[in-house]
Amino acid sequence: MALLETRHLTKRFGGLVALRDVDLAVTERSIHSVIGPNGAGKTTLFNCITGFLRPDAGDILFAGSSIARLRPDLVAQLGIARTYQNIRLFKHLSVLDNVLIGLHPHVRYSLIDAVVRTPRYWQAERAAEREARDLLAYVGLAGKEFLTAANLPYGDQRRLEIARALALRPQLLLLDEPTAGMNPQETDEMIQLIRRLRDERGLTILLIEHDMKVVMNISDLVTVLDFGEKIAEGPPDAVRRDPRVIEAYLGRGAASGLGTSMPMQDGEAQPHATA
Numbered sequence: 288m289a290l291l292e293t294r295h296l297t298k299r300f301g302g303l304v305a306l307r308d309v310d311l312a313v314t315e316r317s318i319h320s321v322i323g324p325n326g327a328g329k330t331t332l333f334n335c336i337t338g339f340l341r342p343d344a345g346d347i348l349f350a351g352s353s354i355a356r357l358r359p360d361l362v363a364q365l366g367i368a369r370t371y372q373n374i375r376l377f378k379h380l381s382v383l384d385n386v387l388i389g390l391h392p393h394v395r396y397s398l399i400d401a402v403v404r405t406p407r408y409w410q411a412e413r414a415a416e417r418e419a420r421d422l423l424a425y426v427g428l429a430g431k432e433f434l435t436a437a438n439l440p441y442g443d444q445r446r447l448e449i450a451r452a453l454a455l456r457p458q459l460l461l462l463d464e465p466t467a468g469m470n471p472q473e474t475d476e477m478i479q480l481i482r483r484l485r486d487e488r489g490l491t492i493l494l495i496e497h498d499m500k501v502v503m504n505i506s507d508l509v510t511v512l513d514f515g516e517k518i519a520e521g522p523p524d525a526v527r528r529d530p531r532v533i534e535a536y537l538g539r540g541a542a543s544g545l546g547t548s549m550p551m552q553d554g555e556a557q558p559h560a561t562a
Protein backbone atom coordinates (compact mmCIF):
# COMPACT_ATOMS: atom_id res chain seq x y z
CA MET A 288 0.00 0.00 0.00
CA ALA A 289 1.21 3.54 -0.77
CA LEU A 290 1.80 5.55 2.40
CA LEU A 291 2.57 8.69 0.39
CA GLU A 292 1.27 9.65 -3.02
CA THR A 293 1.64 12.68 -5.20
CA ARG A 294 -0.82 13.14 -8.03
CA HIS A 295 -0.09 15.47 -10.94
CA LEU A 296 2.03 17.54 -8.57
CA THR A 297 3.08 20.83 -10.14
CA LYS A 298 5.12 23.67 -8.68
CA ARG A 299 6.18 26.82 -10.55
CA PHE A 300 8.56 29.59 -9.61
CA GLY A 301 7.53 32.42 -11.91
CA GLY A 302 8.03 31.07 -15.42
CA LEU A 303 10.07 28.08 -14.27
CA VAL A 304 8.26 24.79 -13.78
CA ALA A 305 10.19 23.08 -10.97
CA LEU A 306 7.76 20.11 -10.84
CA ARG A 307 5.44 19.17 -13.67
CA ASP A 308 2.64 16.68 -13.22
CA VAL A 309 4.64 14.39 -10.95
CA ASP A 310 2.94 11.17 -9.86
CA LEU A 311 4.71 9.28 -7.11
CA ALA A 312 3.65 6.37 -4.92
CA VAL A 313 5.84 5.49 -1.96
CA THR A 314 5.04 2.03 -0.64
CA GLU A 315 4.78 1.54 3.10
CA ARG A 316 7.99 0.17 4.66
CA SER A 317 10.04 0.71 1.51
CA ILE A 318 13.20 2.67 0.77
CA HIS A 319 12.40 4.86 -2.21
CA SER A 320 15.05 7.08 -3.79
CA VAL A 321 14.55 10.22 -5.84
CA ILE A 322 17.44 11.02 -8.13
CA GLY A 323 18.09 13.48 -10.96
CA PRO A 324 20.63 16.04 -12.11
CA ASN A 325 21.04 19.43 -10.42
CA GLY A 326 17.88 21.49 -10.58
CA ALA A 327 15.70 18.46 -11.40
CA GLY A 328 13.18 19.37 -8.70
CA LYS A 329 14.12 16.93 -5.92
CA THR A 330 14.30 19.46 -3.09
CA THR A 331 11.18 21.20 -4.36
CA LEU A 332 9.40 17.83 -4.12
CA PHE A 333 10.52 17.46 -0.48
CA ASN A 334 9.48 21.04 0.28
CA CYS A 335 6.01 20.45 -1.16
CA ILE A 336 5.55 17.18 0.77
CA THR A 337 6.62 18.77 4.06
CA GLY A 338 4.44 21.87 3.65
CA PHE A 339 7.27 24.36 3.14
CA LEU A 340 5.98 25.06 -0.37
CA ARG A 341 2.41 25.08 -1.58
CA PRO A 342 1.89 23.20 -4.87
CA ASP A 343 0.30 25.11 -7.76
CA ALA A 344 -1.62 22.06 -8.92
CA GLY A 345 -2.08 18.42 -8.04
CA ASP A 346 -2.38 16.74 -4.68
CA ILE A 347 -0.29 15.05 -2.01
CA LEU A 348 -1.85 12.21 -0.02
CA PHE A 349 -0.44 10.81 3.21
CA ALA A 350 -2.14 7.64 4.47
CA GLY A 351 -5.00 8.49 2.11
CA SER A 352 -5.61 12.10 3.25
CA SER A 353 -4.60 15.26 1.43
CA ILE A 354 -1.75 17.18 3.08
CA ALA A 355 -1.04 19.54 0.17
CA ARG A 356 -2.21 22.64 1.96
CA LEU A 357 -1.09 21.93 5.52
CA ARG A 358 1.51 23.94 7.44
CA PRO A 359 4.88 22.23 8.05
CA ASP A 360 4.23 21.73 11.78
CA LEU A 361 0.93 19.96 11.02
CA VAL A 362 2.57 17.75 8.41
CA ALA A 363 5.22 16.82 10.99
CA GLN A 364 2.54 16.05 13.58
CA LEU A 365 0.86 13.69 11.13
CA GLY A 366 4.06 11.64 10.97
CA ILE A 367 6.40 13.01 8.31
CA ALA A 368 9.89 14.00 9.48
CA ARG A 369 12.85 15.16 7.43
CA THR A 370 16.55 15.89 7.43
CA TYR A 371 18.20 18.55 5.30
CA GLN A 372 20.85 18.72 2.59
CA ASN A 373 22.74 21.21 4.76
CA ILE A 374 22.65 19.87 8.29
CA ARG A 375 20.36 21.97 10.48
CA LEU A 376 21.07 21.34 14.14
CA PHE A 377 20.99 23.60 17.18
CA LYS A 378 24.77 23.66 17.02
CA HIS A 379 25.39 25.28 20.40
CA LEU A 380 23.11 22.94 22.31
CA SER A 381 24.04 19.51 23.58
CA VAL A 382 23.39 16.38 21.55
CA LEU A 383 20.72 15.35 24.08
CA ASP A 384 18.96 18.73 23.96
CA ASN A 385 18.78 18.56 20.16
CA VAL A 386 16.74 15.36 20.45
CA LEU A 387 14.67 16.62 23.41
CA ILE A 388 13.56 19.57 21.29
CA GLY A 389 12.33 17.11 18.69
CA LEU A 390 10.41 15.21 21.38
CA HIS A 391 8.78 18.31 22.78
CA PRO A 392 5.46 18.01 20.89
CA HIS A 393 4.97 14.63 22.58
CA VAL A 394 5.78 15.71 26.13
CA ARG A 395 2.55 16.03 28.08
CA TYR A 396 2.21 18.53 30.92
CA SER A 397 0.40 21.79 31.41
CA LEU A 398 1.90 25.26 31.73
CA ILE A 399 1.09 25.17 35.44
CA ASP A 400 2.91 21.83 35.81
CA ALA A 401 5.94 23.44 34.19
CA VAL A 402 5.86 26.63 36.27
CA VAL A 403 5.25 24.89 39.61
CA ARG A 404 7.40 21.92 38.66
CA THR A 405 4.80 19.35 39.72
CA PRO A 406 5.56 15.59 39.90
CA ARG A 407 3.78 15.24 36.58
CA TYR A 408 6.30 17.68 35.06
CA TRP A 409 9.31 15.75 36.37
CA GLN A 410 7.82 12.42 35.32
CA ALA A 411 7.25 13.67 31.75
CA GLU A 412 10.73 15.19 31.60
CA ARG A 413 12.36 11.95 32.79
CA ALA A 414 10.41 9.89 30.26
CA ALA A 415 11.45 12.30 27.47
CA GLU A 416 15.09 12.05 28.50
CA ARG A 417 14.91 8.24 28.50
CA GLU A 418 13.41 8.26 25.02
CA ALA A 419 16.00 10.74 23.76
CA ARG A 420 18.84 8.61 25.15
CA ASP A 421 17.34 5.48 23.55
CA LEU A 422 17.15 7.23 20.18
CA LEU A 423 20.73 8.41 20.47
CA ALA A 424 21.87 4.89 21.30
CA TYR A 425 19.87 3.58 18.33
CA VAL A 426 21.68 5.83 15.85
CA GLY A 427 25.07 5.08 17.44
CA LEU A 428 25.59 8.17 19.59
CA ALA A 429 25.49 6.59 23.06
CA GLY A 430 27.97 8.28 25.39
CA LYS A 431 27.93 11.52 23.38
CA GLU A 432 24.77 12.99 24.94
CA PHE A 433 26.50 15.94 26.61
CA LEU A 434 28.81 16.96 23.79
CA THR A 435 27.95 20.17 21.98
CA ALA A 436 26.39 19.34 18.61
CA ALA A 437 28.86 21.57 16.74
CA ASN A 438 31.78 19.52 18.12
CA LEU A 439 30.56 16.22 16.69
CA PRO A 440 32.31 14.81 13.62
CA TYR A 441 30.35 15.34 10.44
CA GLY A 442 29.00 11.77 10.20
CA ASP A 443 27.76 11.97 13.79
CA GLN A 444 25.97 15.26 13.05
CA ARG A 445 24.04 13.48 10.31
CA ARG A 446 23.14 10.69 12.76
CA LEU A 447 22.00 13.29 15.27
CA GLU A 448 19.75 14.85 12.63
CA ILE A 449 18.17 11.44 12.12
CA ALA A 450 17.73 10.94 15.89
CA ARG A 451 15.99 14.31 16.09
CA ALA A 452 13.75 13.41 13.16
CA LEU A 453 12.90 10.09 14.89
CA ALA A 454 11.92 12.03 18.01
CA LEU A 455 8.87 13.22 16.06
CA ARG A 456 7.83 9.54 15.97
CA PRO A 457 7.30 9.61 12.23
CA GLN A 458 5.93 6.96 9.90
CA LEU A 459 7.65 8.52 6.90
CA LEU A 460 11.21 9.82 6.97
CA LEU A 461 12.50 12.13 4.23
CA LEU A 462 16.29 12.12 4.02
CA ASP A 463 17.96 14.76 1.87
CA GLU A 464 21.40 13.48 0.85
CA PRO A 465 22.08 11.53 4.05
CA THR A 466 25.58 10.47 2.97
CA ALA A 467 26.74 13.81 1.54
CA GLY A 468 30.30 14.61 2.63
CA MET A 469 30.82 11.24 4.30
CA ASN A 470 33.85 9.00 3.95
CA PRO A 471 33.30 5.42 2.67
CA GLN A 472 33.08 3.92 6.17
CA GLU A 473 30.58 6.53 7.36
CA THR A 474 28.59 5.96 4.17
CA ASP A 475 28.43 2.19 4.79
CA GLU A 476 27.30 2.79 8.37
CA MET A 477 24.62 5.21 7.19
CA ILE A 478 23.35 2.66 4.66
CA GLN A 479 23.05 0.11 7.46
CA LEU A 480 21.25 2.59 9.70
CA ILE A 481 18.73 3.45 6.97
CA ARG A 482 18.04 -0.24 6.38
CA ARG A 483 17.53 -0.79 10.11
CA LEU A 484 15.06 2.10 10.22
CA ARG A 485 12.94 0.27 7.68
CA ASP A 486 13.46 -3.29 8.94
CA GLU A 487 13.41 -2.75 12.71
CA ARG A 488 11.24 0.34 13.14
CA GLY A 489 8.94 -0.21 10.17
CA LEU A 490 9.62 3.23 8.74
CA THR A 491 9.00 4.25 5.17
CA ILE A 492 11.94 6.16 3.75
CA LEU A 493 12.05 8.59 0.85
CA LEU A 494 15.52 9.81 0.09
CA ILE A 495 17.33 12.16 -2.23
CA GLU A 496 20.81 10.90 -2.90
CA HIS A 497 23.56 11.85 -5.34
CA ASP A 498 25.84 8.92 -4.53
CA MET A 499 24.71 6.35 -7.08
CA LYS A 500 26.43 3.49 -5.30
CA VAL A 501 24.24 4.23 -2.28
CA VAL A 502 21.12 4.52 -4.43
CA MET A 503 21.77 1.23 -6.18
CA ASN A 504 22.64 -0.51 -2.94
CA ILE A 505 19.76 0.58 -0.78
CA SER A 506 16.67 1.36 -2.85
CA ASP A 507 13.58 -0.76 -3.33
CA LEU A 508 12.43 1.68 -6.00
CA VAL A 509 14.05 4.65 -7.75
CA THR A 510 12.24 7.63 -9.28
CA VAL A 511 14.18 9.82 -11.68
CA LEU A 512 13.34 13.49 -12.18
CA ASP A 513 14.72 15.71 -14.92
CA PHE A 514 13.72 19.34 -15.41
CA GLY A 515 10.80 18.79 -13.05
CA GLU A 516 9.36 15.77 -14.84
CA LYS A 517 9.40 12.13 -13.88
CA ILE A 518 11.36 10.43 -16.66
CA ALA A 519 11.80 6.95 -15.21
CA GLU A 520 10.89 4.76 -12.28
CA GLY A 521 11.64 1.21 -11.26
CA PRO A 522 14.01 -1.08 -9.40
CA PRO A 523 17.62 0.19 -9.34
CA ASP A 524 18.87 -2.27 -11.96
CA ALA A 525 16.22 -1.28 -14.50
CA VAL A 526 16.63 2.45 -13.88
CA ARG A 527 20.38 2.45 -14.39
CA ARG A 528 19.95 0.87 -17.82
CA ASP A 529 17.17 3.21 -18.90
CA PRO A 530 18.35 5.26 -21.90
CA ARG A 531 16.32 8.30 -20.77
CA VAL A 532 18.15 8.27 -17.46
CA ILE A 533 21.55 7.92 -19.08
CA GLU A 534 20.73 10.86 -21.36
CA ALA A 535 19.51 13.01 -18.51
CA TYR A 536 22.80 12.56 -16.69
CA LEU A 537 25.25 12.58 -19.56
CA GLY A 538 23.62 14.57 -22.33
CA ARG A 539 21.67 13.95 -25.47
CA GLY A 540 22.98 11.10 -27.61
CA ALA A 541 24.89 9.63 -24.70
CA ALA A 542 22.57 6.66 -24.39
CA SER A 543 23.66 5.14 -27.66
CA GLY A 544 26.68 2.94 -27.09
CA LEU A 545 27.28 4.06 -23.51
CA GLY A 546 27.82 0.61 -22.11
CA THR A 547 29.50 0.50 -18.75
CA SER A 548 30.49 4.15 -18.40
CA MET A 549 27.10 4.94 -16.87
CA PRO A 550 27.76 6.80 -13.62
CA MET A 551 25.43 4.47 -11.74
CA GLN A 552 27.54 1.50 -12.76
CA ASP A 553 31.01 2.67 -11.88
CA GLY A 554 30.34 5.69 -9.68
CA GLU A 555 33.07 7.69 -11.43
CA ALA A 556 31.26 9.95 -13.87
CA GLN A 557 29.69 13.12 -12.49
CA PRO A 558 26.06 12.57 -11.53
CA HIS A 559 25.72 16.33 -11.03
CA ALA A 560 26.31 17.13 -14.68
CA THR A 561 23.22 18.55 -16.34
CA ALA A 562 22.19 17.53 -19.81
Ligand SMILES: Nc1ncnc2c1ncn2[C@@H]1O[C@H](COP(=O)(O)OP(=O)(O)OP(=O)(O)O)[C@@H](O)[C@H]1O
Pocket residue numbers: 300303304305323324325326327328329330331332
Ligand atom coordinates in the same frame (compact mmCIF):
# COMPACT_ATOMS: atom_id res chain seq x y z
N1 LIG B 1 12.53 29.30 -4.08
C1 LIG B 1 12.82 29.22 -5.38
N2 LIG B 1 12.62 30.29 -6.21
C2 LIG B 1 12.89 30.20 -7.52
N3 LIG B 1 13.37 29.10 -8.14
C3 LIG B 1 13.58 28.02 -7.36
C4 LIG B 1 13.32 28.03 -5.96
N4 LIG B 1 13.63 26.79 -5.46
C5 LIG B 1 14.06 26.06 -6.51
N5 LIG B 1 14.03 26.79 -7.64
C6 LIG B 1 14.39 26.32 -8.99
O1 LIG B 1 13.61 25.16 -9.23
C7 LIG B 1 14.39 24.19 -9.92
C8 LIG B 1 14.40 22.91 -9.11
O2 LIG B 1 15.23 23.15 -7.96
P1 LIG B 1 15.48 22.05 -6.83
O3 LIG B 1 16.31 22.70 -5.77
O4 LIG B 1 14.20 21.45 -6.44
O5 LIG B 1 16.35 20.98 -7.62
P2 LIG B 1 17.18 19.75 -7.05
O6 LIG B 1 16.88 18.60 -7.92
O7 LIG B 1 16.94 19.61 -5.61
O8 LIG B 1 18.67 20.23 -7.32
P3 LIG B 1 20.03 19.91 -6.48
O9 LIG B 1 20.39 18.50 -6.82
O10 LIG B 1 21.00 20.89 -7.04
O11 LIG B 1 19.74 20.13 -5.03
C9 LIG B 1 15.76 24.80 -10.15
O12 LIG B 1 15.79 25.34 -11.44
C10 LIG B 1 15.85 25.87 -9.09
O13 LIG B 1 16.68 26.93 -9.50
